Amino acid sequence: MKKTVFLGALTVAGLTAGVAGAATLDDVKARGKLNCGVTTGLVGFAAPDANGEWQGFDVAVCRAVAAATLGDPSAVEFVPTTGKTRFTALASGEVDMLARNTTWTLSRDVDLKNEFVGINYYDGQGFMVPKALGVSSAKELNGATVCIQTGTTTELNLADFFRANDMEYEPVPIETNAEGQQQYLAGSCDTYTTDSSGLAATRATFENPTEHVILPEIISKEPLGPLVRHGDPEWGDIVRWTLNSLIAAEEYGITSANIQDMAANGTDNPEVNRILGTEGNLGEMLGLENDWAVNAIMAGGNYGELFEKHIGENTPVGLARGLNAQWKDGGLLYSPPFR
Amino acid sequence: MSKSELAFVRHEILPEQTPPITDAGIVKWLRDNLFPGPINTILTLVAIYFLFKLLSGAMPWFWNGVWTASSLSECREILNGATGGCFSVLTERWNQLLFGFKYPSEAYWRPTLAFVLLLVSIAPVLFSMLPRKLLILTVLYPFVAFWLIWGGTILTPLMILLGFVAGYVAFRRVEAKGFGTAALLGIAVTVVFWWLGGYISSAAPNVVALTPVPSRDMGGFMLNMILGTVCVSLSLPFGVLLALGRQSNMPIIKWMCVIFIEFIRGVPLITLLFVANVVLAYFLPPGTSFDLILRVIIMITMFASAYIAEVVRGGLAALPSGQYEAANSLGLDYAQSMRLIILPQALKISIPGIVNVAVGLFKDTTLVSVISMFDLVGMIRGPILASTEWNGIYWELWGFAVVLFFIVCYSISQYSQWLEHQLQRDHR
Numbered sequence: 001m002k003k004t005v006f007l008g009a010l011t012v013a014g015l016t017a018g019v020a021g022a023a024t025l026d027d028v029k030a031r032g033k034l035n036c037g038v039t040t041g042l043v044g045f046a047a048p049d050a051n052g053e054w055q056g057f058d059v060a061v062c063r064a065v066a067a068a069t070l071g072d073p074s075a076v077e078f079v080p081t082t083g084k085t086r087f088t089a090l091a092s093g094e095v096d097m098l099a100r101n102t103t104w105t106l107s108r109d110v111d112l113k114n115e116f117v118g119i120n121y122y123d124g125q126g127f128m129v130p131k132a133l134g135v136s137s138a139k140e141l142n143g144a145t146v147c148i149q150t151g152t153t154t155e156l157n158l159a160d161f162f163r164a165n166d167m168e169y170e171p172v173p174i175e176t177n178a179e180g181q182q183q184y185l186a187g188s189c190d191t192y193t194t195d196s197s198g199l200a201a202t203r204a205t206f207e208n209p210t211e212h213v214i215l216p217e218i219i220s221k222e223p224l225g226p227l228v229r230h231g232d233p234e235w236g237d238i239v240r241w242t243l244n245s246l247i248a249a250e251e252y253g254i255t256s257a258n259i260q261d262m263a264a265n266g267t268d269n270p271e272v273n274r275i276l277g278t279e280g281n282l283g284e285m286l287g288l289e290n291d292w293a294v295n296a297i298m299a300g301g302n303y304g305e306l307f308e309k310h311i312g313e314n315t316p317v318g319l320a321r322g323l324n325a326q327w328k329d330g331g332l333l334y335s336p337p338f339r
Numbered sequence: 340m341s342k343s344e345l346a347f348v349r350h351e352i353l354p355e356q357t358p359p360i361t362d363a364g365i366v367k368w369l370r371d372n373l374f375p376g377p378i379n380t381i382l383t384l385v386a387i388y389f390l391f392k393l394l395s396g397a398m399p400w401f402w403n404g405v406w407t408a409s410s411l412s413e414c415r416e417i418l419n420g421a422t423g424g425c426f427s428v429l430t431e432r433w434n435q436l437l438f439g440f441k442y443p444s445e446a447y448w449r450p451t452l453a454f455v456l457l458l459v460s461i462a463p464v465l466f467s468m469l470p471r472k473l474l475i476l477t478v479l480y481p482f483v484a485f486w487l488i489w490g491g492t493i494l495t496p497l498m499i500l501l502g503f504v505a506g507y508v509a510f511r512r513v514e515a516k517g518f519g520t521a522a523l524l525g526i527a528v529t530v531v532f533w534w535l536g537g538y539i540s541s542a543a544p545n546v547v548a549l550t551p552v553p554s555r556d557m558g559g560f561m562l563n564m565i566l567g568t569v570c571v572s573l574s575l576p577f578g579v580l581l582a583l584g585r586q587s588n589m590p591i592i593k594w595m596c597v598i599f600i601e602f603i604r605g606v607p608l609i610t611l612l613f614v615a616n617v618v619l620a621y622f623l624p625p626g627t628s629f630d631l632i633l634r635v636i637i638m639i640t641m642f643a644s645a646y647i648a649e650v651v652r653g654g655l656a657a658l659p660s661g662q663y664e665a666a667n668s669l670g671l672d673y674a675q676s677m678r679l680i681i682l683p684q685a686l687k688i689s690i691p692g693i694v695n696v697a698v699g700l701f702k703d704t705t706l707v708s709v710i711s712m713f714d715l716v717g718m719i720r721g722p723i724l725a726s727t728e729w730n731g732i733y734w735e736l737w738g739f740a741v742v743l744f745f746i747v748c749y750s751i752s753q754y755s756q757w758l759e760h761q762l763q764r765d766h767r
Contacts, residue, residue, distance in 0.1 A: 041725025052440035080711045088617040205731030316727045
């Protein structure tokens with residue numbers, strides 16, 4: 001019985017103490033560590049390696065923000081969150097930001113009172129089929145059995161797509177990606193559908209990846225990006241512009257290899273100089289040091305370098321840039337100007 | 340009839356002959372057990388066929404197992420199409436499976452030592468033939484284990500221990516004036532002592548200190564063991580108190596206990612864990628780090644004590660009312676009669692039920708993987724299956740988890756069977 005009294009007392013204490021303090025940046029600086037919410041494990045995006053170090057594309061965003069604010073890319077406390085606990089962890093102040101392959105939707109942005117600060121990966125739902133099936137387009141899947149994770153947006157997207165194309169399908173409901181992988185390989189379904197990055201990662205683990213193809217149709221928009229909670233726009237700005245600096249760095253050819261040189265000697269391009277803090281006072285406006293972006297980019301490299309290192313074509317995940325190329329190369333990455 | 344009329348008389352006993360081949364040894368056993376009739380023969384043959392299929396499928400998987408590769412694709416290269424397990428994931432990640440991925444590797448000896456000490460110090464509780472003085476080890480164990488696993492100065496657990504000692508001394512001093520007053524005084528003294536001790540241990544954080552390891556760095560099977568042991572041992576006393584409270588004559592205490600038990604039993608453990616992880620975080624002031632493991636321990640303990648309370652209540656109800664009356668007629672007060680007469684008998688009756696709850700609880704600790712704690716199951720489902728090297732391995736990892744859990748749960752159930760046999764508590 002004492003415990004319930006104890007919990008009750010805690011409740012009262014919590015309510016009187018009020019909700020999360022305003023200045024997240026001050027909290028982070030006082031703590032000396034950034035609390036960053038990540039997944040409990042997603043191939044290529046976030047997973048601890050054999051030495052217990054977190055690695056991955058989402059993890060790199062956390063490290064860049066830590067480097068920009070604290071000057072140290074390793075000053076991050078990674079807080080693993082599941083799909084069910086992620087938003088409460090953010091809202092309750094347990095983490096300062098989420099970088100956790102979270103799709104930007106209106107209700108998550110508005111109703112759950114989050115602030116999506118940008119997009120670090122443009123994903124979309126795709127289909128994988130065995131080559132032996134002889135299918136080259138998702139429009140030829142009429143009458144197929146489809147392995148589909150229940151209770152997700154992918155399930156709804158699938159129904160929409162087949163109805164719009166006036167086709168029939170038979171769903172094989174599955175619970176997790178691992179189960180889907182097994183069912184698909186065992187032949188209980190003709191095709192497996194989920195986010196195309198997930199499909200590529202799944203295919204990479206097959207014994208004979210070349211016997212399976214990912215169909216070209218992408219049937220939904222899944223913009224994944226980091227987010228912060230409502231109530232501290234200055235902190236949101238910091239995370240947003242850290243992400244933008246990584247994207248802009250690729251656009252202007254700033255890499256982890258040449259950044260030291262560029263920052264020391266200056267360049268002819270005023271935009272690059274502003275990013276690197278050798279001109280103007282953009283860092284000061286954000287409440288950071290002037291070399292904030294230099295630190296962020298040096299943490300792991302620019303956007304392109306991070307992509308190649310964690311999920312690019314030379315990694316087991318093997319994703320092509322596709323939509324995630326710079327706008328100049330036909331992709332959607334477009335950083336607003338640093339001015 | 341004279342002897343000469345008989346053609347032949349045997350004078351000595353015939354030597355014993357071996358029984359017919361069909362009635363002895365392996366053949367008889369086979370005939371009796373495997374081929375006694377046509378139906379059984381068919382069933383035996385079918386069983387042998389399936390056994391053969393099973394073994395011929397599974398054995399090469401073990402024999403060809405790869406133990407030295409550094410990734411799944413390397414395993415497949417080595418196997419080159421042959422059937423075989425990729426046990427390299429165990430040799431590379433065993434430390435993560437056992438201790439979690441953030442526990443400092445140079446400190447692995449600490450939880451290991453704590454585990455060995457657990458076996459040593461729990462022995463006098465489990466086996467009554469061991470010398471009773473060993474119980475001192477058992478009492479000291481929680482403090483030693485806390486110091487070993489979490490690290491920090493030894494003063495912290497020492498102060499907690501001394502607080503208990505001070506409380507106990509105070510209790511003994513005034514015990515003659517009544518159990519209730521003495522217990523209250525004891526608790527008060529303990530709390531005051533802790534409050535004072537807190538200053539001392541925080542003032543000298545480096546006295547006999549081990550590297551501190553924060554709770555969120557705990558993981559792997561170690562986390563399951565911590566949760567299982569702590570929650571089972573805490574829920575026993577709470578469960579007994581709740582069971583007694585439910586039988587109490589005082590209506591407020593009785594109804595509080597009834598509501599608590601019925602509420603907790605009516606709620607799935609997983610919801611309590613979500614409350615611990617998610618909802619409590621809203622109520623706590625921002626910046627308070629009310630340890631997640633502690634929150635989970637509180638919730639699981641609440642859950643288990645409600646169940647144990649019901650088991651113990653069953654034991655109490657099974658006692659003949661003569662026992663209660665006998666205690667009263669001896670002039671014992673409530674606390675004495677419970678301590679000396681009722682509970683020893685009731686707990687004996689409850690042993691199978693309590694063990695049942697304990698085994699179930701130990702397995703339930705894997706549920707914490709759902710609230711993003713990296714216990715054994717969480718480690719497998721999250722980090723290991725999400726690493727680029729090992730994504731796609733299932734049988735080897737889950738088999739390892741099964742073996743670990745089976746060893747622990749089977750030992751517990753074997754012990755309880757042995758104990759029941761020892762106590763022979765029914766009137767046969």
